[in-house]
Amino acid sequence: MKRKYIALPYLIWMTAFIVLPLVFVAYYAFTTKAGGFTLSNVFAIFDSLHIKATILSLGLSLSCTVLCLLVAFPLALVLRRIHLNHKGLIIIILILPMWMNSILRILALQMILSKNGILNMILEWLHLAPVEIINTPAAIILGMVYDYLPYMILPIYNSVMDIDQDLIDASSDLGARFGYRLRHVILPLSKPGIISGITMVFIPCLTSFVIPDILGGGKIQLLGNVIEQEFITSMNWNLGAGLSFALLIFVIIGLIFTQKHETKYKESRVW
Amino acid sequence: MKKKITMIICLTLTICIAALCGCSNSANDQKTITVINYGMYIDPAILDQFTEETGIVVLYEEASTPEELYSKYSSGAIHYDAVCSSEYIIMKMMADQSLQPIDFTQFEHIDNISDDVWSFCATFDEGNQYALPYFWGTVGLLYNKNMVSTPPTSWDVLFSGEYAGNIIMQNSMRDSFMIALKYLGYSCNTTNPEELAQARDLLINQKPDVQSYLVDEARDEMVAENAAIAVIYSGDGMLGCTYNEDLAYVVPEDGSNLWVDCWGVTAECVDTESVYTFLDYLCCREDIAKQNFEYVYYPTPNTAVLNSLDEELRNDEAVLPKLDSLDNCEVYQLMDDDTTAMMDEYWKQIKAE
Incomplete structure (x- = not known):
């Protein structure tokens, strides 16, 4: 089959920018500074400090994912129901922020949330008490939700829109009320989209370090920040790579779990 | 035969061009x-x-x-x-x-x-x-004259709790330890684990009072009056003072990094x-x-x-x-690997609190 060769550019790309870097990470992860073999860099994830950072990362990513889901799923339902010719336009407005550089948006959010920032200026003008949200976990979650929401909306919207109206009509003809219909018809049918959305939000949140750095004021240490510190300031590439590798294992376990679900429903979006 | 001739011509041309390039280089004699x-x-x-x-x-x-x-x-x-x-x-x-x-x-x-x-x-x-x-230059304090009652003369203002929530520290391991060590009266180049541990504890206790750990943004935050005091490099401090006249820069008498x-x-x-x-x-x-x-x-x-x-x-x-204000200032020395590893671990502990 000659047609295989049209995948060649991607193959080269994949080797150069995905496989090779992973090999380097693995090499550093399993060696000491002197070059000998070791497992200590990977198992360093179980240090109390790193466990603390991991738990914090998991907690923040989970909150962010749940919030995104709470926004995205009802939105998809509403968009499905309204008979609007310009649904595409609404989606474009929702993903419009993605056209702007994410760091710039986070920096803008920092300006808005900061102590004498725009938000507090407005609150003061309304004679309300100022909020001190900057440099707290709440600011980080807000930033993450802001940044990753489109990645949740798109797959869920796609799978909700694909649900056959006849199935919904049939269930209501048979007497299913809205709550029952949602639980037993709509939710199962949109599961592939939900799972894709969760994967695409949870994993980047778990590994992010720029958002916690900017909105957390360097006070909140997630696993991504620890890895960054090891690479940039401590110049301990081996430990940094070891922790990255451990994180990678978590992510792969998560992916295997979701893949299982997806094959069960035989439909997958984005992934 | 034809092929051979073509090849010879090509070769000669290549050599000529290479030679020409070489010539032009040496002729120009551009350093x-x-x-x-x-x-x-x-x-x-x-x-x-x-x-x-x-x-x-x-x-x-x-x-x-x-x-x-x-x-x-x-x-x-x-x-x-x-x-x-x-x-x-x-x-x-x-x-x-x-x-x-x-x-x-x-x-x-x-x-x-x-x-x-x-x-x-x-x-x-x-x-x-x-x-x-x-x-x-030096590392010093950039403070807002309207928010800080008396001009600070010591790193004490960062640790006393008086300006809780209004302090910006440098998001830099070496500089943060330097401040704590100098405040405690030690050398910022110490390799003594005991002294480093004391500095770590001081920084951990200070953390709730710190608004944020920043690098380049510290100056902008001070100009925007989001904080009262920031640890800053002298050049940045100087620029901050020109942007906002209420700001002033000082090197604490306890000594600092030069x-x-x-x-x-x-x-x-x-x-x-x-x-x-x-x-x-x-x-x-x-x-x-x-x-x-x-x-x-x-x-x-x-x-x-x-x-x-x-x-x-x-x-x-x-x-x-002023040179007399620099009496207690020290230039950083190259740290040995063990001290670097220890400081790195301590810094993570501070950040994890």
Whole structure:
């Protein structure tokens, strides 16, 4: 089959920018500074400090994912129901922020949330008490939700829109009320989209370090920040790579779990 | 046969072209040097002026952090003749034997460099053989005169709790430990685990009072009056003061870090004459050093430039830190691997609280 060769550019790309870097990470992860073999860099994830950072990362990513889901799923339902010719336009407005550089948006959010920032200026003008949200976990979650929401909306919207109206009509003809219909018809049918959305939000949140750095004021240490510190300031590439590798294992376990679900429903979006 | 002829013609042509290139190179006799420095750390016009005056072309590379500069240099992809970096990178390069001694007697204007700054350099470069000071400065406090009642004289303001929630620290391991160690009365180059542990505990206790740990944004946050006090490098502090008149910069009496960015000539540099000409021109010659100072606006080691400044500017401590205020200041020394690992671990503990 000659047609295989049209995948060649991607193959080269994949080797150069995905496989090779992973090999380097693995090499550093399993060696000491002197070059000998070791497992200590990977198992360093179980240090109390790193466990603390991991738990914090998991907690923040989970909150962010749940919030995104709470926004995205009802939105998809509403968009499905309204008979609007310009649904595409609404989606474009929702993903419009993605056209702007994410760091710039986070920096803008920092300006808005900061102590004498725009938000507090407005609150003061309304004679309300100022909020001190900057440099707290709440600011980080807000930033993450802001940044990753489109990645949740798109797959869920796609799978909700694909649900056959006849199935919904049939269930209501048979007497299913809205709550029952949602639980037993709509939710199962949109599961592939939900799972894709969760994967695409949870994993980047778990590994992010720029958002916690900017909105957390360097006070909140997630696993991504620890890895960054090891690479940039401590110049301990081996430990940094070891922790990255451990994180990678978590992510792969998560992916295997979701893949299982997806094959069960035989439909997958984005992934 | 035909093929052979074509090949011969091609070969001859290639050789001719190669020879021509070679000829034109030597005929032009253009000298080229390659240097690396931090971004925004030179008046770019100077490079053109230099080429115009001397005919030597300067290929100028940039890096944004000391670590990036070092890895760019050590990757070996580009052959550098001269490197400008923070003193601890210069120390590292001296230890790696990647620098060669500089023959300062070939510098026409070397007398313009202040003896005080030479003596700072001597703390890590014995006999001033390898490093030519470029700019120097201190780490100090930038404070808002409206929010801080009395001008701070000690790092104490960061630890007393008086300004809880209004403090910005540097998001830098070495600088944060320096402050805590100096406040406790120790050397910032200590390798004593006991002293480092005390500094760590002090920083952990301080953390709830800290608004944020920032790097370059610290200045902007102070200008926007989001905090009362920030730990800052003197050059940044000086800029902050010009943006917002309510700000002032001070070096606490407990002592601080004194940093010197230096030029070094790499061991593989062959055309030292051109490099010397460039460094003499850039750092030592009064008019050029002044032009560069007005662009970079960091304390310059060039006494001729300082003497030509007007009175007000010269008395500004951020421009020229008073030498008696520097009694307790220290230049960072290269840390051994064990101390680095310990400090790294402690810093993570502070950040994890």
